[in-house]
Amino acid sequence: MSALPNEQTLAVVEGHAGVLNGPLALEVVMDVAVSAQEIKRADLLQMYYYLRLTRTLEDRVTALYRQGRIVGGCYTSHGMEAIAVGYASALERDDVIAPFHRDMGAFLVRGITPGEVLAQYLGKRTGPTNGKDGNVHMGDLKRGxxxxxxxxxxxxPVATGAALAFKIRGERRVVFTGTGDGGxxxxxxxxxxxxxAVRKLPVxxxxxxxxxxxxTPVRYQMAITDVVERAKAYGMPGEIVDGNDVAAVYLASKRAIARARDGGGPTFxxxxxxxxxxxxxxxxxKYVPRELLEEWKKKDPILKAEHLLTQLGYGDEAAFREAGERAKKEVEAGLDFAERSPLPEGPEALEGVFAERADSE
Ligand SMILES: Cc1ncc(C[n+]2csc(CCOP(=O)(O)OP(=O)(O)O)c2C)c(N)n1
Known part of the structure; x- marks a missing residue:
């Protein structure tokens, strides 16, 4: 594991994940204050803006879904926005992500606009899949x-394949990918x-x-408490991070990315x-206990980021309000763009498709 920024950094699990096992593990991790002083003020403020933008955009999409205007399902990262915003902000431009269905923040940080996202949800031609697919089933290789x-x-496996290609070509690029506990x-x-792990890939x-x-709760999914233990079996270093703290996610991602870029191999x-x-x-x-949700509401990533920014003297109520208003304007402008965009025409359905039936006209 690369050097820790300071002693306040979250508990590191490398080869001895047992330290964090048991019911206390989560509390230990959550209660450790993360020093974010090494993150530039502008970068932290930008991450805060992306947290607000992600929340505003997904709330808008949810409202559209309830109005029956969305094509397909609607999966959000509500309360989890710090993960995608934090890791995507830690990457360099030439790096690549292979995101997950709760990674809206990463799409936005890498430059997909709210207008494009909304066009995707409305099945419009101007969305990243040109109306061929729905919701978060999208990508854009130009934006990595x-x-x-x-x-x-x-x-x-797709991400590790890309990382293998970077390694073979001698490129100092990193791939960032992930999945849920169920995955x-x-x-x-x-x-x-x-x-x-075997090929020491930059991923x-x-x-x-x-x-x-x-x-399905985690206890019915695996016989371990911390998923990070799975990394040990592959000889891969791992770290437990407070996923609701954007600064903690950013710093841990930075360390793992640096390690991968320098030839140190993957991190979990x-x-x-x-x-x-x-x-x-x-x-x-209804299967989730309400008390659990109440408890986690207090750890909301936006609240946490506001607390941190205030502590560091980087932002105040006025700055937070301004960011919220800016995010709202951007999302409403995006919706206007998406609504005015055309639906694809029938023949376009076959454009950019790799396989089609041999007997199709
Ligand atoms: C192989 C496969 N099985 C089932 C599904 C349907 N499905 C989509 S997301 C999901 C739950 C995923 O849980 P987890 O990995 O913990 O991620 P979360 O949604 O909680 O973020 C399921 C069952 C799928 N997409 N792929």
Whole structure:
């Protein structure tokens, strides 16, 4: 593991994850204050803006979904925005991400506009898939985003393949990818972890441990408490990170990215968080105890970022309000763009498609 920025950094788990096992583990991780002083003020303020933009955009998408105006389902990262915003902000321009279905913040940080996202949700031609696919099933190689593969954890083998290509070509580029706690029980997750570790690939693999895979809690998913323990089996260093603290996510991602770029191989990051909404917006998630949600509401990533910015003297109420208003304007302008955009014409359905039926006209 690369050098820690200071003694206040979150507990590091490398070869002795047992230290953080048990019911106390989460509290230990969550209560450790993260020193964000080494992050530039402008960078932290920008991350705060992206947290607000992600929340505002996804709230808007949810409202459209409830109005029946969305094509397909609606999965959000509500309460988990710090993960995607934090890791995407830690990457360099030439790096690549293979995101997950709760990574809206990463799409935005890498330059996909709210207008394009809304066009995607409305099935319009101006969305990243030109109206061919829905919701977060999108990508854009020009912005270093590998299209999200629907089958869980399937983007991990794709990401490790990209990392292998970077290594063979001698490029100092890094791939960042991840899946949920449920996704880590899939075979492709384990194949990718093993391959990445054996070949010392420049890839960072994360798990957003939001404690539920649809209605299945982690305890019915695996016989360990911390997902990071899975990394040990592959000889891969791992770290547990407060996934609701954008500064902690950013700093841990920076360390893992630097390690990968310098030839040190992959790192596994477990971002502890909570899924605050249903699996998708159709799901009232009655199987999640309300007290658990109440507890996690207090750890909301936007509140945490505001607390940190205030502590550091980087922002105040007025700055937070201004960021919120700016995000709202950007999303409303995006919706206007998406609504005015055309739907694709029928024949366009076959453009950019790699396979079609031999007997099709
Ligand atoms: C192989 C496969 N099985 C099932 C699904 C349907 N599905 C999509 S997301 C999901 C739950 C994922 O849980 P987790 O990995 O913990 O991520 P979370 O949604 O909680 O962020 C399921 C069952 C799928 N997309 N792929």
């Amino acid at each position: 985003i590998i299209g999200f593969v629907s089958h869980l954890a399937d983007n991990l 880590t029980s899939r075979g492709d997750f384990h194949e990718a972890m093993n391959f990445a 960072v693999i994360f798990c957003n441990n939001n404690q539920y895979a649809y209605s 990051l477990e971002f502890k968080t909570m899924r605050m909404h249903g699996h998708s917006e159709h799901d009232p998630a």
